Amino acid sequence: MKRTLLALAALAAAAPSLALAAVTVKGSDTMVILAQRWAEEYMKKNPSRKVQVTGGGSGTGIAALINGTTDIADASRGMKDDEKAKVQEKFSVAPVETVVAKDGVAIYVNDSNPVKQLSPEQIKKIYTGEITNWKDVGGNDAPVVLYSRENSSGTYVFVKEHVLKNEDYAASAQTLPGTAAVVNAVAKEKNGIGYGGAAYAKGVKDVLVTGADGQGYKPTEENVASGKYALSRPLFMYTRGQPAGEAKEFIDWCLSAEGQKLVTAVGYFPIRK
Amino acid sequence: MSRFAPVPAIAQLDEGGVARPLSSIRRRQLREALIEGAITLVALTGIAAVVLIFVFVGREALPLFTSAEVHKEVDLGRMFLPQVWKVGRAASFVWQPVGTVPKYSMIPLFVGTLKVTLVAMLVAVPVGVAAAIFASEFASRRLREVLKPTIELLAGIPSVVLGFFALMVMATWLQTAFGFSFRLNAVVAGLGLALTVVPVIFTVSEDALGAVPRSYREASLALGATRWETAFRVVLPAAAPGVLAAIVLGFGRSIGETMIVLMASGNASITSWSLGESVRTLPATIAAEMGEVVFGGAHYAVLFFIGVELFLFTFTVNSLAAWIVRRLVRRMAGAGG
Numbered sequence: 342m343k344r345t346l347l348a349l350a351a352l353a354a355a356a357p358s359l360a361l362a363a364v365t366v367k368g369s370d371t372m373v374i375l376a377q378r379w380a381e382e383y384m385k386k387n388p389s390r391k392v393q394v395t396g397g398g399s400g401t402g403i404a405a406l407i408n409g410t411t412d413i414a415d416a417s418r419g420m421k422d423d424e425k426a427k428v429q430e431k432f433s434v435a436p437v438e439t440v441v442a443k444d445g446v447a448i449y450v451n452d453s454n455p456v457k458q459l460s461p462e463q464i465k466k467i468y469t470g471e472i473t474n475w476k477d478v479g480g481n482d483a484p485v486v487l488y489s490r491e492n493s494s495g496t497y498v499f500v501k502e503h504v505l506k507n508e509d510y511a512a513s514a515q516t517l518p519g520t521a522a523v524v525n526a527v528a529k530e531k532n533g534i535g536y537g538g539a540a541y542a543k544g545v546k547d548v549l550v551t552g553a554d555g556q557g558y559k560p561t562e563e564n565v566a567s568g569k570y571a572l573s574r575p576l577f578m579y580t581r582g583q584p585a586g587e588a589k590e591f592i593d594w595c596l597s598a599e600g601q602k603l604v605t606a607v608g609y610f611p612i613r614k
Numbered sequence: 615m616s617r618f619a620p621v622p623a624i625a626q627l628d629e630g631g632v633a634r635p636l637s638s639i640r641r642r643q644l645r646e647a648l649i650e651g652a653i654t655l656v657a658l659t660g661i662a663a664v665v666l667i668f669v670f671v672g673r674e675a676l677p678l679f680t681s682a683e684v685h686k687e688v689d690l691g692r693m694f695l696p697q698v699w700k701v702g703r704a705a706s707f708v709w710q711p712v713g714t715v716p717k718y719s720m721i722p723l724f725v726g727t728l729k730v731t732l733v734a735m736l737v738a739v740p741v742g743v744a745a746a747i748f749a750s751e752f753a754s755r756r757l758r759e760v761l762k763p764t765i766e767l768l769a770g771i772p773s774v775v776l777g778f779f780a781l782m783v784m785a786t787w788l789q790t791a792f793g794f795s796f797r798l799n800a801v802v803a804g805l806g807l808a809l810t811v812v813p814v815i816f817t818v819s820e821d822a823l824g825a826v827p828r829s830y831r832e833a834s835l836a837l838g839a840t841r842w843e844t845a846f847r848v849v850l851p852a853a854a855p856g857v858l859a860a861i862v863l864g865f866g867r868s869i870g871e872t873m874i875v876l877m878a879s880g881n882a883s884i885t886s887w888s889l890g891e892s893v894r895t896l897p898a899t900i901a902a903e904m905g906e907v908v909f910g911g912a913h914y915a916v917l918f919f920i921g922v923e924l925f926l927f928t929f930t931v932n933s934l935a936a937w938i939v940r941r942l943v944r945r946m947a948g949a950g951g
Contacts, residue, residue, distance in 0.1 A: 397905045398905055400712075400905065400907075401905040403908075404905070404907065404908050404909070407908055407909070408909060423908075424908060427908060484795050486795065486796060486797070487882075491881070491902045491903065492710070492711060492712035492902075492903060493902065493903060493905050497712070498712065501712075501713060507713065507714045509699075509708065509710050509713060509717070510710065512708065512722070512882060512883055512884050512885070513796075513882050513884055513891070513892065514882055515796070515798055515880035515881055515882040515892045516880075516881040516882065516894075516902065517881070518876070518877075518902065526797070526798070529785075529786060529797060530797050532795075533797075
């Protein structure tokens with residue numbers, strides 16, 4: 342009897358801290374490191390606030406927004422019309438999109454690959470399976486080994502829409518569960534090619550992408566901001582309706598000068614200097 | 615007569631033949647009935663859980679057959695027959711559910727699952743059964759006491775750790791040894807799977823072999839057979855039902871194993887019989903794509919349908935195996951007389 346009472350008392354004491362509502366942020370794996378840094382800094386600056394960050398892919402985050410299990414959905418792609426309609430249907434309010442950072446999708450090849458530059462057209466042909474040998478793009482006579490992301494990833498959808506122009510990936514494109522896994526795979530595979538958020542490109546080399554003027558550009562901050570790098574995209578945070586309450590405070594902080602400084606530290610590109 | 619209390623005027627002999635008061639007997643009978651009832655309830659809960667899981671999975675997959683909206687995207691024909699996706703190109707099997715035109719062919723997934731299971735069984739069955747025969751027939755007692763726990767330790771390694779091992783170490787080593795063009799392929803995933811299947815086959819086979827009466831071995835040796843001949847021609851056939859059951863259990867394990875194939879198979883939905891190519895299996899597809907789907911859509915229903923397929927497949931394989939085992943036992947009991 343005494344032990345039960347003691348346990349209940351301990352639980353009651355702990356309850357207030359358990360009951361503190363955390364702002365939940367869920368979604369894009371491309372953004373997860375950035376979101377975690379933001380959450381850490383924000384909680385350090387505001388000790389009474391709690392922010393909870395999880396990854397899982399842009400699709401997972403948006404699904405959570407629709408199911409009501411998250412306050413903010415991180416996405417590296419735009420919400421589709423039918424997804425927006427579902428939010429409207431369930432919550433009678435449209436989802437609101439806030440651009441929080443910019444990213445360049447980098448194309449990685451193994452360090453030993455002689456190919457240094459590719460045009461968006463060549464990248465499309467490689468990923469749809471039209472080009473299957475490196476010699477067709479100026480490399481060695483070796484088969485191209487394609488690495489892609491799972492279809493729950495916003496990066497997958499972005500590359501499909503903007504690079505492949507809505508054509509299908511080749512069936513032989515191997516799918517890996519995250520950008521770090523793609524980088525790892527390409528680093529181990531000398532004929533490999535992969536894509537991912539620019540912040541993760543360590544251990545492999547970035548391919549220069551031919552811009553509109555015929556010159557090759559690396560995914561640096563200047564090139565992404567100016568639009569010279571062809572494969573750049575905005576990173577979003579979605580909320581049900583206009584951001585309000587603690588979620589709004591968090592998003593406003595991320596858009597402030599302090600928050601945007603962290604964007605550069607992680608390796609993405611701020612939306613305002 | 616009870617030593618502990620005066621025998622009451624009204625008494626009865628209970629099942630043990632001891633004189634007890636009527637109320638005490640009733641209490642014991644009641645307690646027995648309650649305990650039996652509780653155990654039966656627990657057993658029924660297990661059965662209920664299986665049935666309810668099947669019902670839930672089936673219900674979520676039902677829109678495939680009932681919803682007109684889902685039918686616009688996918689139906690049984692489009693899942694199993696080759697489809698023409700590009701004007702002028704041949705009909706093909708494509709699994710690419712996210713895109714402007716979603717494509718849901720099950721065939722690449724079936725082929726992938728079968729390839730990986732084939733590799734796993736080709737390696738695990740000889741190794742598992744041979745290890746069981748060695749441990750049961752040839753190993754000294756001390757060696758057996760070391761061998762059994764070590765192989766069973768393999769069963770205790772979490773599958774995610776084995777998948778990680780296959781991805782980081784085995785894949786590179788196999789690529790340098792065999793020169794695969796895909797580093798992550800059916801062979802790597804199959805070998806990773808074999809690591810989980812071997813302990814299953816070993817444990818059950820070894821128990822089956824151990825259950826064969828000593829008289830069989832002694833008779834065979836007395837008739838002049840060598841130990842090898844005894845093991846393979848007498849003991850193994852006698853333990854055949856158990857060994858077969860072990861193989862089926864291993865098969866069921868490898869069909870449903872998710873983590874190893876998710877990490878080490880490359881997950882490319884290729885429809886070809888080449889073992890050196892990357893594969894996408896049914897369970898890995900569910901694991902990889904479930905996070906993305908929106909409730910109630912066509913993709914959601916298809917993923918649950920894959921769950922139903924896996925359920926039916928395992929159920930069929932287990933039933934078939936049970937039937938074969940029954941036939942074998944009957945035939946051997948009949949022949950033995």
